[in-house]
Amino acid sequence: MGILSYAQNFEDVMLWRALRHIENGFYIDIGANDPVVDSVSLAFYEHGWRGVHVEPTPQYSDKLRSSRPDEHVEQVAIGMQSGSIIFYEIEGTGLSTVKLDIAEQHRKNGFSFTETRVDVIPLSALLEQYDEHEIHWLKIDVEGLEKEVLESWADAPARPWILVIESTRPSLAEVNFQDWEDIVLKKGYIFAYFDGLNRFYVHEKHKDLFAYFETP
Numbered sequence: 001m002g003i004l005s006y007a008q009n010f011e012d013v014m015l016w017r018a019l020r021h022i023e024n025g026f027y028i029d030i031g032a033n034d035p036v037v038d039s040v041s042l043a044f045y046e047h048g049w050r051g052v053h054v055e056p057t058p059q060y061s062d063k064l065r066s067s068r069p070d071e072h073v074e075q076v077a078i079g080m081q082s083g084s085i086i087f088y089e090i091e092g093t094g095l096s097t098v099k100l101d102i103a104e105q106h107r108k109n110g111f112s113f114t115e116t117r118v119d120v121i122p123l124s125a126l127l128e129q130y131d132e133h134e135i136h137w138l139k140i141d142v143e144g145l146e147k148e149v150l151e152s153w154a155d156a157p158a159r160p161w162i163l164v165i166e167s168t169r170p171s172l173a174e175v176n177f178q179d180w181e182d183i184v185l186k187k188g189y190i191f192a193y194f195d196g197l198n199r200f201y202v203h204e205k206h207k208d209l210f211a212y213f214e215t216p
Contacts, residue, residue, distance in 0.1 A: 003047065008038040009197045011164055015137050016043060018162060018202075018212035026133040027051035028126070028160070030078055030149065031141035033060050035067035040139050040164070045071075052130055054078060056087055056118040072130075077120040079148045087118040097143035122152035135160035141198075144169065147180040153187070162209065163189060163201040 001020060005013050019025060029041050032053035036042060041051060045068065052072040055061045061075040077085055088097050127135075138160035142149055146165055163184060167177040177199050181191075189201035193213035202209050 001047075003043040006036060006039045006042045009195050011040045011139070011195070011198060012043040014193065014195065014200060014213065015040070015162060015164065018209045019136050020047075022136055023048065025049045025136040026130075028054070028130070028135055028138045030054040030123075030139060031143070031166075032064060032073075033057075033141075035060075035064045049136075052126070054126065057089055074121075074126065075118070077118050077145075078123050078126065078142065078152060079120045079145060080122065080152045081120055082122065083120065084117045085120045087116050089114050089116055097145070122154065123149055124152060124154040124156035127153070127156045127158040131158060137162045137164060139164040141166045144176075146176070147183070150180050150183040153183070159188060159203050159205070161203055161206045162192075164198050165201070166197060167194070167199040168197055 003012065003016050007013070025044065027041055027044060027049060028051055032041065032055045033039070041049075041053070044051075050071050052074060053061075053064045053068070054074045054076065055064060056075060056077045058075070061073050064071070064073045077087060079085060135158060140146055140149055140163070146167070150165075165177070165180075165184070167175055169176050181199075184201050185191075188204045190204060190207070190210075191199060192202045192210055193200040195216070200213060202213070
């Protein structure tokens with residue numbers, strides 16, 4: 001059974017290879033962005049999967065609610081602090097960020113941004129909210145906030161089968177996984193694949209899935 005790929009870098013293809021035997025699976029997409037364009041989840045949605053979209057940008061969270069009324073949309077940022085945080089929104093792109101230095105770099109590259117304030121919760125709270133589900137994949141694409149998101153996992157016991165984490169600095173080819181990789185390794189994950197943009201990790205309880213990441 002094949003899929004139509006929508007993802008930016010064929011992330012959905014790699015995940016589908018490993019997980020296509022799962023019926024009605026569950027995912028969490030942090031930094032979901034558009035429900036169609038560059039979507040990692042849409043191919044799975046079309047095959048009966050359902051999940052959670054974390055997207056602080058009003059433009060995209062509204063589109064997700066409209067396109068996926070039978071899924072969960074959390075219009076928040078994920079991070080260490082609770083309450084709210086300043087969010088630098090670059091409308092019509094997937095470049096919005098909570099990092100001022102990154103927003104300023106995008107402005108130097110010709111983009112403009114507006115400052116808004118969004119609610120923020122730790123990853124541990126999100127995982128607890130959906131702890132009745134077996135999480136088959138978790139994607140993190142947060143424009144430079146990967147370390148903070150992973151640190152906020154804290155002691156939450158949930159262990160998604162596969163992690164997909166953007167591992168290059170925003171708009172650059174420079175990798176940044178060394179900033180946060182030890183966090184996922186300590187939680188029992190093993191590096192499986194790098195696609196030039198994201199690093200894929202498989203939990204040690206699902207080592208049988210490694211074979212699906214042997215070729216690009």
